[in-house]
Every structure is written in C-alpha cells, then in structure tokens.
Amino acid sequence: MRLGGFRFGEYQVEVSGNALNHFGARTPLEPRAMDVLRYLCRHPGAVIPAEELLQACWGTAELGDNPVHKAIAQLRRALGDSSTEPRYIETVRKRGYRAIAEVVEAPELPGTWTGGSPFRGLEPFEESHATIFFGRLDATARLRDIVLRQAAAGCALALVLGPSGSGKTSLVRAGLLPRLAPDEERPDAIVAADCTLHMDCADLAGGSLHGALAAVLVDAELDGRLVFDGSSAEVLATRLRDAPAAVAAQLAAATDRVRIVLFVDRLEAVFRAPDASDADRAAFVTLLDRLARCGTLLVLLACRNDFYPELIALPELTGLKAAGGHFDLAPPTGADIAQMVRQPAQAAQLTFERDATTGSRLDDVLCDAARASPDALPLLQYCLNELYRQRGADGALRFDVFRQLGGIEGALGVRAEQIVAALPAAQQAALPQVLSLLVAVSDDQNLVTARRPAWAALATEPERDLVRALVEARLFVSELTAEVPGFGVAHEALLRRWPRVADWIERHRHALQVRTRLNAQAERWAGAGRPRDLLLPAGSQVNGARALLAVREVSLSPVAREFVQRSVSRMKLGQRIVAGVVGSFVMLAMLTGFMGVRAQTARHEAERHRLEAEGLLGFMLGDFAEKLRPLGRLDLLDSVSGKALSYLATAGERDDLTTRMQRVATLQMIAEVGMARGNQDKALEALQAGRAMLAPYAAQATSAEALERLGDNAAYLGRLYFDRKAFVQAGQHFEEAIGFATRLASLVNDADHWNQLASAHNSLGGVAKASEQYGKAAQHFELAVALNRRAVAASPGNRDYLGGLANSLSWLGDTMSLSGRAADAARYFAEEGTLLEGLRLAAPNELRWTSRLAYALWHRGNAQLENGERAAAADSYARARALVDDLTQRDPSNQRWQVDLMRLKLREIRTQTQPDAAATLAEIQALYRQSTEMSKAQPDNPELRRLASQILERADSARSQLQSR
CATH class of the missing domain: 1.20.5 (Single alpha-helices involved in coiled-coils or other helix-helix interfaces)
Structure with a gap:
C-alpha cells in the first residue's frame, strides 16, 4: 500500500495521517489499528490468522490475541461495521480475519479541480474529465477486461449496451479510454491507445455510413504521422466500400499492436437513418468487424438497449455476444451515486448545506432522490450543475436552490420553462415547430428519439431566436455536422422530463410516426429519380399523408411535402379519369341495353346504335389513349385496354373487320403498357395474339387500317426483340414493318405514311448498326432521310416531320462517324443542328427540341474532334453545354441532363489547347x-x-x- 493512501469501500484511508476519510468526515485511528488495516487490505479476501497479524504489526506473536481483537474492534467502530453483518472486516471462526470490502489503490484524495463545474449537466464526460469521473470504477474495470480479452482473441470489438441516459458515453470516454492509455510500467500491453477517434452516428446528416466512417478514420495518427497520409475522406470512403481488405491491411502495417481506438457512439441512430437500408447497415457492421480484426484498431460501440432486436439481426453482433463482447451497463448502485455526488464536489472544494430543520445534508437528499429516478444520471448531473451555477459565495450547494429547481426530476423541466417563459410571445409560439424538427418516433416500435436538424431547417426568425436561447441555457447544443451547422437537445432526457414537451409528443405521436414512415418513402422516391411508380398508392396511405399536411405543428421536409402533393395529385387525376372511363362504359352499357329493347322493332336503329358504341370504343382506343400517353398514365391505359377487352367479349361470335381491328388495337395497348413496365413476357404474349388475329390479312390486305395495324405489330415486335439484343429476330420484324408500310404508302400516298416508312427504315438501320454492318445501316438511314425530305416538302411547317428528318440525319451522321467518314458525319450533324435550332426557335416551350439540339451539337463536336478540328469542337461542346445548362435550370429534377452536363464539361476540358x-x-x-x-x-x-x-x-x-x- 502507498503511504499516500488507498480506498477501502466508501472510505479513503489516509495512511500517513492515521485516519479514515468518509466524504470529508475524518475519523482518527491508532497507529497499530492502521497497521492492521493496511495488512488486511494488502491481502483482500484472504483469511489472515491473528498470529500472523501479531507478527506483522507488533513484531512478535507472544502477546496473545487481545491486541488484535482490540484493533479490530476499533476499526469496526470507525468503519461503522458489525461483526454479525460485516461489510468491511469479517471474522472467520477459529481461523482469523479478512477484508471483504473493495480495496483500490488511489491517491488519498481526489485532486483539486479548477476547470469550472465538476458536474457535466446534460453533456457526457470526456477524456479530460477523467479526474472528476466517479462512481463507475467497477463497470470500468469489467469493460476493460472485456476489451483486453477481445483484443487478445484477435477481434478488438466490444459493444456497450444500456438505456438512454445510463452514461455509456461517459463510461467509455472518461472511464475506459484513460485506462487504455500507454503505460511505461507495461510497455508490452496488448492495447496502448495513442490515438482516439470519435464517430457520433447521430451526426450522419444524411451522408453515407462509409463516408461518415472515412471522415473519422482519415484523422488516424501514430507517432506524429497520419496513417492515411495523402488520402482524402472521399477517396477513403470509396476504398472502405470497394476494397475494405486493403484498408485493413494498411492499418495492420502501421504498428504491431492495438494503438488506435475508434469509438462509434449512439449506434442506434444508424437504424433510424432514412438514407441507410438494411443492406447498408449490415455492410457497415461487417466493415467494422473486419477493421477490428486487423490487430491495430480497437472498435468500441455504444448503443441504446431498446434497439437490441435490430442489433441481434446482424450476424457479426450476434457472434460478438457469443464471444463475450457485449457489456450491459447496469444502473448505478446507491454507493455509485454517492460517489458521483460527493467526490466531484470534494475535488472542486464544494460543500453541501445541512438543513437546519431536519438535519439532513443536501448530498444525502440528492443520493436518495437519484436512486428512485429512471433517468438518474442526466437528471442528477443537470441538477448538480444548476446547484453549482447558483452556489453560495463560500462554495456551498444550497437547499433553497434545490427546492426552487423542483428537486432532481423537476430541475430540467423547471429550468426549461423558466427560459421559455422569459422569451417574447413570438418565440414561445415557435416551440411546436422547433419540436417538430427535433423529435422522431419510430414507425415500428413507437420509440421516441432525438434528431439533429440543420439550422437551415428553421424557417422563421422567432424559431432561430428560440433555439439560440435554449443553446445559451445549455439545454440545446449547437455543432457542426459534416460541415453543416446543426442543433439538438443536450440529452434525450429533456424530451421525457419537460412536461410541456412530453405532452406535445403524446398529442402528436401518431402524426410523428406517419412522418417517420413518410420521410423514408420520400427519400427512396427522390433517390430513385422521382418515378411515378414509387408514389403513394391510393387509399389509406395517401389519405394519412394528406391529413399530415394539415397538421401545422408537425413539419415535413420539402422532399416529403412534394412527395405527398404529387401522390395526392396522381390519386385525384386517376379518380377523374377512371370516373370518366367508367361513365363512358356506363353510358355505353345503357346505350346497348336501349338498343336491345328496340332491336325487334327497329333493327336498323339497333345497328346505328351499335356503330355509335363502336365509335366510342374506337375513340377510347385511339384519340383518348393518345391523350393519356403524354401524361404517362400507363396504369390508366392498362385499365382502358381491360375495359375494351371486356366490351369486345360481348361482341360474341361476330368477327368482322372492325371488331377484329379493335381487338388488335387493345392487345397492342396491353403490349405497350407491358413494355413500359418492363414486363416483356406479357408484351410478347399480347403482340403474338394480335399477330395471329392479323394473319388472314397479311398476304392480301387491301384495308389501310389492317395494313397500319400489321405494320405497328411488326414494329413493336422488332423493338421488343431489339431491346433483348436478339438482332436477327428484330431485323426480320422490322423488314415486315417496311413491307407493310410500303404497301400502305401505295394505297394512301401522303406525308404521314412516308414519315412512318422512314421510321421503319431507321429501325432496321439501327439493327444493322448494332451488328456493326455500317454500310447496310447507312443505306437504310439514307432511304429514311429521303422519305423524311419528301414529307417535309409536302408539309413544310410540320414540326413532327422536321423532327423526323433531324432524327434520321442524326442516325446517318453517327453511322458515318463510326465508318470513319468524319467529314460526311460533320455535314449531317450540321444540317441536323440547323433543323433543330429552327424548331427550338419556333417552339421555345417544347424542351424536346432544346434537348435534341444539345445532343446534335454534342455529336457534331465529337466528329469535329475526331477530324482534328479542336477549336470547332470546343465551340460545339460549349454551345451544347449552354443548352443543357439551361435545361437543368428549367427542370432541376432531371438527373439525365445533369449527368450529360458533367460529361460535356469533361469534353470541353479535352479540347483545351x-x-x-x-x-x-x-x-x-x-x-x-x-x-x-x-x-x-x-x-x-x-x-x-x-x-x-x-x-x-x-x-x-x-x-x-x-x-x-
């Protein structure tokens, strides 16, 4: 034992002063009694015979047992111990005595603390607060044993579990990490933490898990040198995702033992991050497990235990439990709480007031109150910090302040209410909007957690002023997360112990749950490019989301609000169109029934009505369907085709040309929907059924409608096989389409059918080009150009014909470029650009012409660059870039244009001389x-x-x- 002293249970033993110190209360001992106590404590748990104590402390065993009995009795009186129910020194009958309380060598008194408040309020203890971190000695020692055992087994990974507010962060940072620091007395220790890295998962700020981890690991340093010197966080994130083994090997090569500690705090935030999928979480934990096995890095995880079901779903963490790598942090005992209250105060030379009426000391009252509170640590620390802030001039923590605060449980809420009540009315009224940004309720387990929104999310000046006031009162914290200023509650206990906030959460719990689910769906929708098929389906989901828009006190992000509004708009449009379709069919049914009643007396009238009904059906399959296509309403096209088939089934055995053509048009619409939705098998089945119906007309069709349906069917089949890269079958069907289009042009010799024939030649040329038969492809594209010119000459102002000509010129120019005929390619691209420039000027609001002009200039630039015309290519690229830049400004959601804009900028850089x-x-x-x-x-x-x-x-x-x- 050191002469300076040691700790025996709750007593500090002052060896040199022959005294016991019990939180400032000092009891003197006789020197012989001190010698006996020191000898027993040198051998804690061991039974020491009286003869051995006599020899060790009196130098002889001839005095008998009385001196020993007398010393033991004095020690028990000083320690407040009992021989029948011993807590410090136990008598073992006919054998001797043994020390049964915990013995810890330590300085005789905590060092003097001059760093301000020795209490942390709602903030965790950090490494710099190790000298005032008390009450967790046993937990620290047990966690250290787990860490060393894991490191020795080759997987330096440990998980600390505990409720919110149990002190997980403080235990690791102020308790464990200082004990893992390099020790000159143990140079061969398996863990010697030279570098400590801290990753707070609550501060992901929408970034990826690999990116957040890389931003921390990039600062790893050993012996004054960065481990990943020369690597940026972005590059390291890519390596962690694509080559984790190489990163682990680089860490392993840095040193021969564990010298770097990575503390991943608040791991539960990973499970509620909307941008992280289950696969992302599993990959992240797998990566941490791999890094922990490199022999250089110790990975410490801290997570709330109410997220345990999510944790054990990950194989690595399940295996970690089996290996003994989980540490469950228990609530502090009464003795632990006493140390947390008294020893920091003693270090800071503070005293606790004694109540003149009851005689109770304030520290005793605090300890008793803390034992009964589920949020003991954050509430106790906050109350102690407030007592310190309002301490007396003599350093006394006072009863009157304690009562004003409302005790431990009321301190947090009283302080928060005092701050808010002193603010102007506008700032007080802004509290619900701020809470909406701060509070999250999980969709599945109904758990309440705190969020860390950005300052930019605050919409009004009163909201910003309110948050600033709460930050100044240390109830909120403000910090920089991923270079984005943000704020949050100092501890989640504030959400439970501030009555106003707890009531607000309870009133809006369901709305907050709906928002959590909605945010996740909106992020997936936005990340996928805002497709219509990821919008909310009609029914309860849309209705619930629409109701949330009306709840003013629960805010939605701009993305989520747009997601809901578009979902509602789609539902309303669908309802209107379906109502119109159903109404049309109801009218049709009524009309058919009316005709049936009159059929016996007026067959010619019935025939007239039948023709009207078929005309309505023709309208739905023709003009009505064409009006739906620009809206992208493939689901409604599908509905129309289904209704049409239902009606055509009522035609019975009738198989005239009109009915058959309507069935074919319906099957073609089904195929169109199937191809757009990626269901090629359904599309192929419909097209083949239509082909079978058209087979009798294929050889000698004299009907323009039959030839047009035959051509469309062949073109769709060709396109389907082309998408499957079955170029032989695609070419056969495109040849058929050209044959039908040629025959149709001989019957109806007009510009529409020339344009249609040109499209068929372009399709066949595309097959030849994909097969690298550039000569054959050029022949088809030249025919297409000739037909397009003929159509344009017949109708000079028709934008569709001019656009068709530009499209054929683009195909021909591209083929010339691939054939090595750069000059011809440039000529065709130039003509294409001239046409598209004119179309753009004629219809400036139709963005398709701007887009096509940009791509034409791009192709022209490629051809010019291949021809060595670097300056001309640079000019073409610059003009194309300006057009695409304008497109992205007009429609920022179109990511295709944003990608093309970056590619064009790269092209421009290539042309710089x-x-x-x-x-x-x-x-x-x-x-x-x-x-x-x-x-x-x-x-x-x-x-x-x-x-x-x-x-x-x-x-x-x-x-x-x-x-x-």
Whole structure:
C-alpha cells in the first residue's frame, strides 16, 4: 500500500495521517489499528490468522490475541461495521480475519479541480474529465477486461449496451479510454491507445455510413504521422466500400499492436437513418468487424438497449455476444451515486448545506432522490450543475436552490420553462415547430428519439431566436455536422422530463410516426429519380399523408411535402379519369341495353346504335389513349385496354373487320403498357395474339387500317426483340414493318405514311448498326432521310416531320462517324443542328427540341474532334453545354441532363489547347464532388459510378500534369 493512501469501500484511508476519510468526515485511528488495516487490505479476501497479524504489526506473536481483537474492534467502530453483518472486516471462526470490502489503490484524495463545474449537466464526460469521473470504477474495470480479452482473441470489438441516459458515453470516454492509455510500467500491453477517434452516428446528416466512417478514420495518427497520409475522406470512403481488405491491411502495417481506438457512439441512430437500408447497415457492421480484426484498431460501440432486436439481426453482433463482447451497463448502485455526488464536489472544494430543520445534508437528499429516478444520471448531473451555477459565495450547494429547481426530476423541466417563459410571445409560439424538427418516433416500435436538424431547417426568425436561447441555457447544443451547422437537445432526457414537451409528443405521436414512415418513402422516391411508380398508392396511405399536411405543428421536409402533393395529385387525376372511363362504359352499357329493347322493332336503329358504341370504343382506343400517353398514365391505359377487352367479349361470335381491328388495337395497348413496365413476357404474349388475329390479312390486305395495324405489330415486335439484343429476330420484324408500310404508302400516298416508312427504315438501320454492318445501316438511314425530305416538302411547317428528318440525319451522321467518314458525319450533324435550332426557335416551350439540339451539337463536336478540328469542337461542346445548362435550370429534377452536363464539361476540358493546370484540376475536382453526391443518392446506378470513376481518373491525370511542372 502507498503511504499516500488507498480506498477501502466508501472510505479513503489516509495512511500517513492515521485516519479514515468518509466524504470529508475524518475519523482518527491508532497507529497499530492502521497497521492492521493496511495488512488486511494488502491481502483482500484472504483469511489472515491473528498470529500472523501479531507478527506483522507488533513484531512478535507472544502477546496473545487481545491486541488484535482490540484493533479490530476499533476499526469496526470507525468503519461503522458489525461483526454479525460485516461489510468491511469479517471474522472467520477459529481461523482469523479478512477484508471483504473493495480495496483500490488511489491517491488519498481526489485532486483539486479548477476547470469550472465538476458536474457535466446534460453533456457526457470526456477524456479530460477523467479526474472528476466517479462512481463507475467497477463497470470500468469489467469493460476493460472485456476489451483486453477481445483484443487478445484477435477481434478488438466490444459493444456497450444500456438505456438512454445510463452514461455509456461517459463510461467509455472518461472511464475506459484513460485506462487504455500507454503505460511505461507495461510497455508490452496488448492495447496502448495513442490515438482516439470519435464517430457520433447521430451526426450522419444524411451522408453515407462509409463516408461518415472515412471522415473519422482519415484523422488516424501514430507517432506524429497520419496513417492515411495523402488520402482524402472521399477517396477513403470509396476504398472502405470497394476494397475494405486493403484498408485493413494498411492499418495492420502501421504498428504491431492495438494503438488506435475508434469509438462509434449512439449506434442506434444508424437504424433510424432514412438514407441507410438494411443492406447498408449490415455492410457497415461487417466493415467494422473486419477493421477490428486487423490487430491495430480497437472498435468500441455504444448503443441504446431498446434497439437490441435490430442489433441481434446482424450476424457479426450476434457472434460478438457469443464471444463475450457485449457489456450491459447496469444502473448505478446507491454507493455509485454517492460517489458521483460527493467526490466531484470534494475535488472542486464544494460543500453541501445541512438543513437546519431536519438535519439532513443536501448530498444525502440528492443520493436518495437519484436512486428512485429512471433517468438518474442526466437528471442528477443537470441538477448538480444548476446547484453549482447558483452556489453560495463560500462554495456551498444550497437547499433553497434545490427546492426552487423542483428537486432532481423537476430541475430540467423547471429550468426549461423558466427560459421559455422569459422569451417574447413570438418565440414561445415557435416551440411546436422547433419540436417538430427535433423529435422522431419510430414507425415500428413507437420509440421516441432525438434528431439533429440543420439550422437551415428553421424557417422563421422567432424559431432561430428560440433555439439560440435554449443553446445559451445549455439545454440545446449547437455543432457542426459534416460541415453543416446543426442543433439538438443536450440529452434525450429533456424530451421525457419537460412536461410541456412530453405532452406535445403524446398529442402528436401518431402524426410523428406517419412522418417517420413518410420521410423514408420520400427519400427512396427522390433517390430513385422521382418515378411515378414509387408514389403513394391510393387509399389509406395517401389519405394519412394528406391529413399530415394539415397538421401545422408537425413539419415535413420539402422532399416529403412534394412527395405527398404529387401522390395526392396522381390519386385525384386517376379518380377523374377512371370516373370518366367508367361513365363512358356506363353510358355505353345503357346505350346497348336501349338498343336491345328496340332491336325487334327497329333493327336498323339497333345497328346505328351499335356503330355509335363502336365509335366510342374506337375513340377510347385511339384519340383518348393518345391523350393519356403524354401524361404517362400507363396504369390508366392498362385499365382502358381491360375495359375494351371486356366490351369486345360481348361482341360474341361476330368477327368482322372492325371488331377484329379493335381487338388488335387493345392487345397492342396491353403490349405497350407491358413494355413500359418492363414486363416483356406479357408484351410478347399480347403482340403474338394480335399477330395471329392479323394473319388472314397479311398476304392480301387491301384495308389501310389492317395494313397500319400489321405494320405497328411488326414494329413493336422488332423493338421488343431489339431491346433483348436478339438482332436477327428484330431485323426480320422490322423488314415486315417496311413491307407493310410500303404497301400502305401505295394505297394512301401522303406525308404521314412516308414519315412512318422512314421510321421503319431507321429501325432496321439501327439493327444493322448494332451488328456493326455500317454500310447496310447507312443505306437504310439514307432511304429514311429521303422519305423524311419528301414529307417535309409536302408539309413544310410540320414540326413532327422536321423532327423526323433531324432524327434520321442524326442516325446517318453517327453511322458515318463510326465508318470513319468524319467529314460526311460533320455535314449531317450540321444540317441536323440547323433543323433543330429552327424548331427550338419556333417552339421555345417544347424542351424536346432544346434537348435534341444539345445532343446534335454534342455529336457534331465529337466528329469535329475526331477530324482534328479542336477549336470547332470546343465551340460545339460549349454551345451544347449552354443548352443543357439551361435545361437543368428549367427542370432541376432531371438527373439525365445533369449527368450529360458533367460529361460535356469533361469534353470541353479535352479540347483545351493551353489549359491552366491548376484551374483545370479545380474544375475536375468540383465535377467529381458533384458526381459523387449524385452517386450517393443513387448507389445502385452503375452509370453514375462509372462517371465518377472517369472523372477521378481525369483528376489524377490533371494532378500529375500539375506536379510535373
């Protein structure tokens, strides 16, 4: 034992002063009694015979047992111990005595604390607060044993579990980490934490898990050198995702033992992050497990235990439990709480007031109150910090302040109410909107958690002023997360212990649950490019989301609000169209019934009505369907085709030309919907059924309608096989389409059918081009150009004919370029550009002409670049970029245009003759950041990943050129 002293249970033993110190109450001992106590405590748990104590403390065993009995009795009186129910020194009958309380060597008194309040309020203890972190000695020791055992077994990974507010963060940072620091007395220790990294999962701010981990690991440092020197967080994130084994190997090569600690705090936030899928979470935990096995990195996880079902669903964490790597943090005992209250106060030279009426000391009252509270630690620390803030001039923590605060449980709510009540009315009224940003309720388990919104989410000045006031009162915290300023509650206990907030949460619990689910759906919808099929289906989901829009006190993000509004709009449009369709069929049914009643007396009248009904059906399959297609309402087209089939079934055995053509048109519409939805099997079945119906007319059809249906059927079959890359079958069907279109043109020789025939030649040319038969492809495209010119000459102002000609010229120019005829390609691209420029000027609101002109200039630039005309190519690319830039400004949601804009900027850089290397590198890096952000939003999009990789290669090349100068 050190002469300075040691701790025996709740007593500090002052060896040099021959005294016991019990939280400031000092009891003197006789020197012999101190010697006996020291000897027993040198051998804690061991039975020491009286003869051995005599020899050790009196130097002889000839005095008999009385001196020992006398010393033991004095020690028990000083310790408040009992021989019948011992807590410190136990008598073992006929054998001797033993020390049974915990013995810890330590300085005789806590060091003097001069760093302000020794209590942390709602903030966790950190490494710098280790000297005032008390009450968790046993938990720290047991957690340290688990960590060392895991590291020795080759997987330096441990998980700390406990309720919210149990002190998990403080235990790791102020308790465990200082005990893992390098120790000169143990140079061969398996863990010597030289570098500590902290990742707070609650601060993901919408970024990826790999990106957040990389932003922390990039700061890993050993012996004054960065482990990942020269690597940015973005590059390291890519390596962690694509090559984790290489990252683990680089860590393993840095040192021969565990010297880096990664503390992943508030792991539960990963399970409620809307941007993280189940696969993302599983991959993240697998990555942490792999890094923990490299022999250099210790990974410590802290998670709320109410998320245990999500944890054990991950194989690595289930295996970690089996290996003994889980540590369940129990609530503090009464003795632990006493140390948390008294020892920091003693270190800061504070005292606790004694109540003059009851004689109770304030520290005793605090300890008793804390034992009964489920939120003991955050509430106790906050109350103690408030007592410190309002302490007396003599350093006394006072009863009157304690009562004003409303005790431990009321302190948090009273303080918050005091702050809010002192604010102007406008700021008080802004509290529900702020709470809406802060509170999240899980969709599945109804758990209440705190969020960390950005300051930018605050819409009004009163909201911002309210948050600033609560931050100044230390009830909220403000911090920078992923370079974005944000704020949040200092501890989630505030959500439970502030009555106003608890009531608000209970009133809006269901709405908050709906918002959680809605946010996740909206993020998936936005990440997938805002497709219509990911909008909310009609029914309870849309109705619930629409009701949430009316709840003013529960805010929605702009993306979620847009998601709901579009879902509601789609539902209303569907209802109107379906109502119209159903109404039409009701009218049709009524009309048919009326005709049936009159059939016996007026067959000619019935026939007239039948023709009217078929005309209505023809309208629905023709003009009405054409009006639905620009709306993208494929589901309603499907509904129309189903209703049409139902009606045609009532035609019975009748098989005249009109009925058969209507059935064919219906099957073609079914095929169109199936192809658009990716259901090629359904589309093929419908097209083959239509082909069978048209077979009798294929050889000698004299009806323009039959020839048109035959041509459409063949063209659709060709397109379907082309999409399947079955070019032989596609070519056969496109040949059929050309044959039918040629025969149709001989019957109806007008511009529409010339244009249709040109489209058929383009399709067949596309098959030849895909098969690298460029000569054959050029022949078809030249025929298409001739037919388009004929149509334009017949109707010069028709934009569809002019657009068809431009399309054929584009195909022909592309084929010339692939054939090595760059000059011809440039000529065709130039004519295409002239046509499209005119169309754009004639119809400036039709964005398709602007888009097609941009791509025409792009193709022209490619041909000019291949022909060595670098300056001309640069001009073409610049004009194309300006057009695409305008398109992205007019429709920011179109990611296809944003990708093309980045590709055009890369093309422009390639044409620079004397580039500024530094400026070029900066521009490429900006493009890389933009492509990376888009790739994060759409992780399953291979085109975005390829673009990011290409930009990165270009950046490396530019960097090399800059360094070589």
